Amino acid sequence: MILVTGGAGFIGGNFVLDWLAGRDEPVVNLDALTYAGNLETLARVASDPRHVFVHGDICDRARVDQLLATHRPRAIVHFAAESHVDRSIHGPGEFIRTNIEGTGILLEAARAYWNTLQGVAKEAFRFHHVSTDEVYGSLAADDAPFTEDHPYQPNSPYAASKAASDHLVRAWFHTYGLPVVTTNCSNNYGPFHFPEKLIPLTIVNALAGRALPVYGDGLNVRDWLYVGDHCAAIRTVLERGRPGETYNIGGWNEKTNLDIVHTVCARLDELRPDANGPRSRLISFVADRPGHDRRYAIDARKIGRELGWRPAETFDSGIRRTVEWYLANPGWVANVQSGAYRDWVNKQYGAST
Ligand SMILES: NC(=O)c1ccc[n+]([C@@H]2O[C@H](COP(=O)([O-])OP(=O)(O)OC[C@H]3O[C@@H](n4cnc5c(N)ncnc54)[C@H](O)[C@@H]3O)[C@@H](O)[C@H]2O)c1
Numbered sequence: 001m002i003l004v005t006g007g008a009g010f011i012g013g014n015f016v017l018d019w020l021a022g023r024d025e026p027v028v029n030l031d032a033l034t035y036a037g038n039l040e041t042l043a044r045v046a047s048d049p050r051h052v053f054v055h056g057d058i059c060d061r062a063r064v065d066q067l068l069a070t071h072r073p074r075a076i077v078h079f080a081a082e083s084h085v086d087r088s089i090h091g092p093g094e095f096i097r098t099n100i101e102g103t104g105i106l107l108e109a110a111r112a113y114w115n116t117l118q119g120v121a122k123e124a125f126r127f128h129h130v131s132t133d134e135v136y137g138s139l140a141a142d143d144a145p146f147t148e149d150h151p152y153q154p155n156s157p158y159a160a161s162k163a164a165s166d167h168l169v170r171a172w173f174h175t176y177g178l179p180v181v182t183t184n185c186s187n188n189y190g191p192f193h194f195p196e197k198l199i200p201l202t203i204v205n206a207l208a209g210r211a212l213p214v215y216g217d218g219l220n221v222r223d224w225l226y227v228g229d230h231c232a233a234i235r236t237v238l239e240r241g242r243p244g245e246t247y248n249i250g251g252w253n254e255k256t257n258l259d260i261v262h263t264v265c266a267r268l269d270e271l272r273p274d275a276n277g278p279r280s281r282l283i284s285f286v287a288d289r290p291g292h293d294r295r296y297a298i299d300a301r302k303i304g305r306e307l308g309w310r311p312a313e314t315f316d317s318g319i320r321r322t323v324e325w326y327l328a329n330p331g332w333v334a335n336v337q338s339g340a341y342r343d344w345v346n347k348q349y350g351a352s353t
Pocket residue numbers: 005006007008009010011012013030031032033034035036037038056057058059078079080081082083084098102130131132133162184185186187188189194
């Protein structure tokens with residue numbers, strides 16, 4: 001089996017669902033259920049014996065040790081993190097704790113466990129660290145996209161905490177030989193995305209006829225990848241990636257934030273027309289985020305060349321699937337907005353967690 005951390009979050013949740021839809025290998029899912037953890041995302045596998053949910057913190061070394069000893073996973077896929085840049089600006093402490101200390105604790109626990117393995121099991125073990133393109137800093141309009149060799153220049157507390165975690169992972173490979181792989185991915189979008197991030201926020205506000213906030217001039221550029229493609233890339237790197245290597249993952253989809261909001265509005269207008277007119281009328285420019293990176297772009301040629309991964313979705317097909325998912329799942333969104341999703345841990349798992 002594999003151990004996933006942060007599997008009740010946006011990407012981890014999609015990863016667990018896709019994993020169990022595609023293979024029988026069980027997943028132990030360790031998640032602290034912060035505001036970003038939502039067991040409703042995992043409703044489809046709530047009573048699936050291949051999914052073992054554990055309500056716990058990656059900073060709890062004894063808990064992690066006990067899980068590793070009990071379940072003896074062949075790999076750890078580490079998603080758990082504080083992930084929202086705006087929250088990191090208001091309160092960086094949790095980012096330092098989970099992203100840096102938590103990763104350090106997990107690495108130490110993984111190293112101790114890995115040292116108990118022998119032969120093929122020891123050789124095959126992987127610690128897969130899921131990271132972000134934000135560690136590389138900001139690009140000018142005509143700069144080449146980030147390769148794996150781009151210097152680290154993180155600008156937000158979030159990016160700095162992820163950069164620090166990447167350095168720890170690298171050091172555990174070089175110093176102790178722990179077989180790690182790191183992936184640095186661009187902005188994800190898709191189902192089960194917490195509606196404080198740009199695309200779900202735009203969908204939810206546009207459906208409610210509320211203002212669609214866009215930072216600054218709206219011309220910050222991000223590379224966007226459908227979450228299912230990210231999950232497929234992680235599975236690929238987990239199976240075939242070389243220990244000690246990092247792989248950039250991206251969608252070859254550079255878009256300005258304004259483009260994104262216009263595209264989402266257009267899909268909504270098409271799928272659910274608004275009698276009051278095009279939803280782009282709701283766009284409202286707001287004061288820019290401090291230290292807002294201008295442009296990220298990912299050069300994903302290495303993972304394509306070495307491991308044969310390429311995104312399956314185009315931006316148009318991925319956005320259409322995403323908008324359709326939000327239209328079909330108003331209950332998931334409503335429970336996030338009302339806070340009712342936080343009751344799920346008791347309702348679904350009770351004392352067993
Ligand atoms: N969202 C993106 O666009 C994106 C892009 C590239 C990389 N990433 C990385 O992918 C990973 C997952 O991102 P996401 O968007 O799904 O994040 P998310 O915020 O939606 O989910 C994070 C999950 O981690 C859990 N968690 C937080 N602190 C924990 C702790 N101390 N112990 C155990 N669990 C804890 C939360 O409860 C939540 O379920 C992160 O490491 C992030 O840096 C995200």
